[in-house]
Amino acid sequence: MIVGTRKPLAEIQDMLKKYDRLLLAGCETCVAECASGGRREVAELAAALEMAFRLAGQEKDIQEISVDRQCVHEFLLDVVDAAQDRDAVLSLACGAGVQALADRLPETPVFPALNTQFIGETAARGLWLENCRGCGNCLLALTGGICPVTRCAKSLLNGPCGGARNGLCEINLAKKCDPEVPCAWLQIYDRLKTLGELDRLLALCPPKDWSSGDAGGPRRVRRPDQEARG
Amino acid sequence: MSPTVTVVLLACRQAVPDPESFTGPLKGAGLNIRVVLEPCSSKVEVFQMLRTLAHEADLLWMVGCPEKACQMVEGSRRMTQRVAHAREYLQEIGLEPERLGMVLLPAGNQEIVDATVNEIVERARILGLNPARAGTKVA
Numbered sequence: 001m002i003v004g005t006r007k008p009l010a011e012i013q014d015m016l017k018k019y020d021r022l023l024l025a026g027c028e029t030c031v032a033e034c035a036s037g038g039r040r041e042v043a044e045l046a047a048a049l050e051m052a053f054r055l056a057g058q059e060k061d062i063q064e065i066s067v068d069r070q071c072v073h074e075f076l077l078d079v080v081d082a083a084q085d086r087d088a089v090l091s092l093a094c095g096a097g098v099q100a101l102a103d104r105l106p107e108t109p110v111f112p113a114l115n116t117q118f119i120g121e122t123a124a125r126g127l128w129l130e131n132c133r134g135c136g137n138c139l140l141a142l143t144g145g146i147c148p149v150t151r152c153a154k155s156l157l158n159g160p161c162g163g164a165r166n167g168l169c170e171i172n173l174a175k176k177c178d179p180e181v182p183c184a185w186l187q188i189y190d191r192l193k194t195l196g197e198l199d200r201l202l203a204l205c206p207p208k209d210w211s212s213g214d215a216g217g218p219r220r221v222r223r224p225d226q227e228a229r230g
Numbered sequence: 231m232s233p234t235v236t237v238v239l240l241a242c243r244q245a246v247p248d249p250e251s252f253t254g255p256l257k258g259a260g261l262n263i264r265v266v267l268e269p270c271s272s273k274v275e276v277f278q279m280l281r282t283l284a285h286e287a288d289l290l291w292m293v294g295c296p297e298k299a300c301q302m303v304e305g306s307r308r309m310t311q312r313v314a315h316a317r318e319y320l321q322e323i324g325l326e327p328e329r330l331g332m333v334l335l336p337a338g339n340q341e342i343v344d345a346t347v348n349e350i351v352e353r354a355r356i357l358g359l360n361p362a363r364a365g366t367k368v369a
Binding site: 008009010040043044046047048050051052054055 | 324364
């Protein structure tokens, strides 16, 4: 899922200060799971903005809406309808959702309420961890289902750097990580050992082909079998 | 102290079996008071706390059971976490976080009820009307 965190209230308030009729739009998928952009967070932010603007001497007309996914155009129809009499829309979706909504509302300003952080998992209640960079060339089959590109701080592909201490990545020394970041290569070793597949580590991983990564402009996936008949 | 200060108590009905224990003395102190009994204090979400402060309350007080007495096991702990989160929001808004209070109350414990009432009255005296509440006109 996409993990996001709310921007500081002052930053959001500054974006919206010149608009009177606002629509706050939530997304009930990824950002609801990470408690930053679902129905509840929309309601929290609406009440918070109402009070913050009131303290600044402004009364805002704030409406709320939430849809299942803001990154799929069909799900946005309700938001587009609700935005017709609004001066601006504040989207609590990830960056993809904000842009999809902006595309549907060419004459209405659409602002992001969140900072989109990473692709990750819910590791525990209140804890989300990055575990995929979306590099476009997945290596998980080689590494026991643990991504060295994401979870090794140096994205090493052929074993650990040697800086780990007590099973922990050396970035813990410089950053006060809570919880501490384990050495991904130790995790890979332990996992492969459990699976009885340590021999995988003997295969040399060649330099990674990064052409499928994010350095070559916006990526796209095209599936003719999924396209609408035109 | 302004007689128009409005206090809302969102209370676990196990912790507050008799709402009059709060409404009587708080009315007697010149405050408007509304007690809303909940099945558990954890039923109250952060957005409900913020909305209550945005639309009705000058002071909002959450009342739950002590953690070990919570019939929902995690209810009081969740409520405590939500109050902390809501207070952080109030800080960002620029409103005094002290407008949101909380107490963990062993069911009907009169000593703690009295102490809480005194704390609410004192807080109302210090903070007065909530300038972020709809309809508030602060001189």
